Amino acid sequence: MDRERLWTKDFIIVFIFNFFIMLAMFLLMVTISGYAVDAFGVSTSTAGLVAGIFIVGSLVGRVLTGHQLSLMGAKKIMYIGTAMFIITYGLYFVAGNLQLLLIVRFFNGLANGVATTAVGTIAALALPRSRRGEGISYFSLSFVMATALGPFMAFFLLQHITYHMLFLIVFTLVLLASVFTIFIKTDNTTIDLSKEPKPKFEWIDKNAMPIGIVVLIICMTYSTVLSFIALFAEEQNIVAAASYFFLVYAIVILMTRPVTGRLMDQKGANIVIYPAFIVLALGYLTLGQTTSGFMLLLSGVLLGFGYGNFQSITQALCIKVADAKNVGLATSTYFIALDFGLGVGSYILGTLVPTLGYSGLYSSMVLLVVAGALVYYMVYGRYEGKNA
Numbered sequence: 001m002d003r004e005r006l007w008t009k010d011f012i013i014v015f016i017f018n019f020f021i022m023l024a025m026f027l028l029m030v031t032i033s034g035y036a037v038d039a040f041g042v043s044t045s046t047a048g049l050v051a052g053i054f055i056v057g058s059l060v061g062r063v064l065t066g067h068q069l070s071l072m073g074a075k076k077i078m079y080i081g082t083a084m085f086i087i088t089y090g091l092y093f094v095a096g097n098l099q100l101l102l103i104v105r106f107f108n109g110l111a112n113g114v115a116t117t118a119v120g121t122i123a124a125l126a127l128p129r130s131r132r133g134e135g136i137s138y139f140s141l142s143f144v145m146a147t148a149l150g151p152f153m154a155f156f157l158l159q160h161i162t163y164h165m166l167f168l169i170v171f172t173l174v175l176l177a178s179v180f181t182i183f184i185k186t187d188n189t190t191i192d193l194s195k196e197p198k199p200k201f202e203w204i205d206k207n208a209m210p211i212g213i214v215v216l217i218i219c220m221t222y223s224t225v226l227s228f229i230a231l232f233a234e235e236q237n238i239v240a241a242a243s244y245f246f247l248v249y250a251i252v253i254l255m256t257r258p259v260t261g262r263l264m265d266q267k268g269a270n271i272v273i274y275p276a277f278i279v280l281a282l283g284y285l286t287l288g289q290t291t292s293g294f295m296l297l298l299s300g301v302l303l304g305f306g307y308g309n310f311q312s313i314t315q316a317l318c319i320k321v322a323d324a325k326n327v328g329l330a331t332s333t334y335f336i337a338l339d340f341g342l343g344v345g346s347y348i349l350g351t352l353v354p355t356l357g358y359s360g361l362y363s364s365m366v367l368l369v370v371a372g373a374l375v376y377y378m379v380y381g382r383y384e385g386k387n388a
Contacts, residue, residue: 004128004130004131005128006127006128006131006134006135006138008126009183009185010122010126010184010185010186011123011126011127011135011139013180013181013183013184014119014122014123014126014139014184015123015138015139015142016142016177016180017119017177017180017181018116018119018120018123018139018142018143019142019143019145019146020173020174020176020177021085021112021115021116021119021173021174021177022116022142022143022146022147022150023145023146023149023150023153023173024085024089024170024173024174024177025054025112025146025150026146026147026149026150026151026154027150027153027154027157027166027169027170027173028092028154028166028167028170029051029054029150029151030150030151030154030155031154031155031158031163031166032050032051032054032105033047033048033050033051034047034158035163036050036098036101038163039163040097040098040101042098046098049102050098050101050102050105051105052343053102053105053106053109054105054106054108054109054112055109055339055342055343056106056109056343057105057106057107057108057109057110057111057112057113058109058110058112058113058116058339059109059113059336059339059340059343060109060110060113061081061109061110061111061112061113061114061117062113062114062117062332062335062336062339063113063203063332063336064113064114065077065081065113065114065117065118065328065332066117066202066203066204066205066328066329066331066332066333066336067202067203067329069117069118069121069328069329069332070325070326070328070329073187074118074119074121074122074125074186074187074328075118075122075184075186075187077114077115077117077118078115078118078119078122078181078184079181080114081111081112081113081114081115081116081117081118081119082115082177082178082181084107084110084111084114084115085108085111085112085115085174085178086171086174086175086178087111088104088107088108088110088111089108089167089170089171089174090171091104091107091108092104092108092167092170092171093164093167093171113335113339116335117328117331117332117335118328120139120315120331120335121327121328121331122184122186122187123135123136123139124136124319124327124331125186125187125327126186127139130265131262131265132265132316132319132320133261133262133263133264133265133269133313133316133320134258134261134262134264134265135261136261136312136315136316136319137257137258137260137261137262137264137309137312137313137316138257138258138261140257140311140312140315141253141254141257141258144250144253144254144257144308145250145254147246147250148246148247148249148250148251151246152247154166157169202329203332203336204329204332204333204336205318205322205326205329205330205332205333207321207322207323207326207330208318208319208321208322208326208329208330208333208334209333210375210379210380211314211317211318211321211334211376211379211380212318212333212334212336212337213337213375213379214314214372214375214376214379215311215314215318215334215337215338215341216337216338216340216341217341217368217371217372217375218280218307218310218341218368218369218372219337219338219340219341219342219345220341220342220344220345220348220349220368221280221284221307221345221349221365221368221369221372222303222307222341222342222345223341223342223343223344223345223346223349224345224346224349224350224361224362224365225287225303226342226346227346227350228346228350228353228358228361229242229245230242231358232287232290232358232359232362233245233296235358236290236291236296238290238291238292238293238296240293241292241293241294241296241297242296244297244300245296245297245300246300248297248300248301248304249300249301249303249304249308250304251304252300252301252304252305252308253304253305253308253309256304256305256308256309257308257309257312260272260276260309260312260313261312261313261316264313264316268384269313269316269317269380269381269384270381270384272309272313273309273310273313273314273376273381274373274381276305276306276307276309276310276313277306277310277369277370277372277373277376278306279302279305279306280302280303280305280306280307280310280369281306281366281369281370282302282306283299283301283302283303283305283306283307284299284303284362284363284365284366284369285363285366286298286299286302287299287303287362287363288359288360288361288362288363288364288365288366289359289363290359290362311338314334315331315334317380318330318331318333318334319331319334321380349361349365352364
């Protein structure tokens with residue numbers, strides 16, 4: 001029997017769209033703090049706020065969007081988010097002071113939360129149910145590719161162009177990406193308010209939230225990598241190797257996610273997620289003991305397999321455990337947990353650095369990974385065989 005197709009026209013379009021908007025996000029995420037320092041002479045902590053307020057806006061966007069998906073439909077929400085993207089990326093050209101830049105960054109993040117939640121929902125709905133784990137693994141590669149290319153391109157371009165030229169490139173990318181959206185046909189089933197009462201506001205899906213707690217815990221651990229890996233590499237005098245860390249990390253994900261997604265569809269989530277927890281713990285243990293470039297890149301391989309596959313499998317799980325009508329809300333729940341973990345993790349766990357140092361911080365992340373694995377076992381892992 002022929003397997004149902006994954007790469008339909010709608011799935012290809014949302015893949016391309018998500019890649020472009022994520023690329024735009026990362027091009028600015030890693031450079032906007034430098035722009036704030038150069039243009040407005042702000043302190044490093046204020047420059048960090050300029051970068052980080054984007055995540056706050058994104059989180060707000062996801063909270064507002066999840067409930068509206070079942071009322072307005074994912075396609076309409078995607079169009080609204082795309083329009084907001086075009087407007088907010090255009091506003092970078094006229095943000096002439098710090099206050100305006102902060103406002104633009106917040107609403108740019110809000111647009112990101114709205115658009116990506118809707119696009120993630122459409123991607124899940126465009127996939128056959130029997131291959132949803134595999135399909136979401138492929139879809140999430142659009143994010144991984146942007147993660148690897150965005151920072152590399154940004155730093156390369158800024159050696160040759162000005163910040164305003166970079167803004168123009170980003171604006172053009174978003175404009176190009178928006179053209180693809182008019183061809184999308186897939187949409188979720190919306191509630192007919194003429195036949196049933198308007199549902200009460202919900203910002204999370206109660207079935208997906210237990211998995212969301214696991215996502216929150218593990219994303220807190222990974223926030224330490226995003227925030228402190230450059231400082232750690234500088235401390236260990238392995239800065240040259242650090243420039244390849246995320247490239248190695250991305251290559252491992254590109255190689256493994258399609259296989260692990262297929263395994264999930266055929267054998268269930270446990271067969272992928274428990275090894276992912278083990279490899280992730282080994283990754284943090286290796287990172288904590290790192291004193292050479294080789295060890296740093298080895299930890300990148302381990303984290304790529306562990307965290308990279310954990311991410312896509314839990315996204316598929318959040319959708320799997322939700323009611324069919326709540327696919328959008330479940331997608332939003334997953335991203336809220338992810339954003340919150342990445343957003344607050346480095347702030348909370350960063351307080352351990354003066355006591356433990358960066359090496360001690362990374363080694364201690366093993367305890368959080370174990371905690372995440374235990375929560376996963378309690379909320380889903382032990383029931384999977386019975387559910388099947």
